[in-house]
Amino acid sequence: MPFVDFAKLKSRVSIEHAVQMLSLSLNKSGAQLRGPCPVCNTGGDRALVVTPEKGLFYCFAAKTGGDQIALTAHIKGIKTSDAAGFLAGNSTVPVPRNRTVPGTVPPAPPEKGFRPLDYLQPQHEAVQGLGISKETAEAFGAGYAPKGILRGRLAIPIHDRDGTLLAYCGRTVKNESPTLTFPNGFDPHSVIFGAHKVQPGELYLVRDPLQILTAYEAGVENVVAFLTTITAQQLEQLASLMDEKKVETIELF
Numbered sequence: 001m002p003f004v005d006f007a008k009l010k011s012r013v014s015i016e017h018a019v020q021m022l023s024l025s026l027n028k029s030g031a032q033l034r035g036p037c038p039v040c041n042t043g044g045d046r047a048l049v050v051t052p053e054k055g056l057f058y059c060f061a062a063k064t065g066g067d068q069i070a071l072t073a074h075i076k077g078i079k080t081s082d083a084a085g086f087l088a089g090n091s092t093v094p095v096p097r098n099r100t101v102p103g104t105v106p107p108a109p110p111e112k113g114f115r116p117l118d119y120l121q122p123q124h125e126a127v128q129g130l131g132i133s134k135e136t137a138e139a140f141g142a143g144y145a146p147k148g149i150l151r152g153r154l155a156i157p158i159h160d161r162d163g164t165l166l167a168y169c170g171r172t173v174k175n176e177s178p179t180l181t182f183p184n185g186f187d188p189h190s191v192i193f194g195a196h197k198v199q200p201g202e203l204y205l206v207r208d209p210l211q212i213l214t215a216y217e218a219g220v221e222n223v224v225a226f227l228t229t230i231t232a233q234q235l236e237q238l239a240s241l242m243d244e245k246k247v248e249t250i251e252l253f
């Protein structure tokens, strides 16, 4: 197990990100996320409380709490060091299985256990130039790529519906064409960007993942994006997503 810097890890992987990585089904309740604890299986539908603002969780059933590493250790029943490894993307610990949604073709990850890029710069001036604060970029795990295949672009992670990291897209920071680039072998038709974060209620659909970040910057969440031309396959995915996440209405932008 490689050494994991806990403080660095915690600034990179928020507790909300950990909630997604753990596939926890929590609902927003005021400033908190609440839901059943899948491990304790007691305490009812509101036993597990995550307070994103504080980066902390509490399980009423187990009467235990702590940060995102402690949450991961609690949910997966593993040691703190293994939990940190899981959040860091080290695939030595079992990760939640990638569930196949009927009617969709699961995209093949570029490599097994795709690791978050650790060299992205959320504070880069080109990112600020797009109207994205460091905090928002960090919340999405996005940042300016100073190297790699997305060099010179804003790298934004793409997840599947369960929150598994699939790839990064590269959004231009200076009106270049194409606006979005994808790694070889990645099919942008295969995902709805932001689907893993969808909550019940009203959903917004946009055509550029950057808009999801700018909306978030302005306090609007529950936004998804199609990454390319809209196909029948994507409309089917959207309908199934709305059904699964109990989305009542959708606004197109």
Ligand SMILES: [Zn+2]
Binding pocket: 037, 038, 039, 040, 041, 059, 060, 061, 062, 074
């Ligand atoms: Zn619990």
